[in-house]
Amino acid sequence: MNESDARQRTVVVHTAGTTSEAMVIRALLESAGIRSPGSVSTDPFPLRETPEGTHGVEVVVLESEAKAAEKIIAEYHRSAKELRDDAASE
Secondary structure, three states: OOHHHHHOOEEEEEEEOOHHHHHHHHHHHHHOOOOOOOOOOOOOOOOOOOOOOOOOEEEEEEHHHHHHHHHHHHHHHHHHHHHHHHHHHO
């Protein structure tokens, strides 16, 4: 992260329903070169889900990368929906 990145605000681009969904989305963003703070976990069991009744997991990016991140997340959701629809029609 360079100095101008360090001064930039971060924004929430998605609130994932589960920790594992947040991990998948962060990995997609990272593969596109978009850093998502919180994407590096030191938790030895990173797939542990949040307890019932808690809020989702926020995925944040630098404000300058928000639009690109939102496009990637939207494509991920479109692809997941198509896969569910295909599986349901079989």
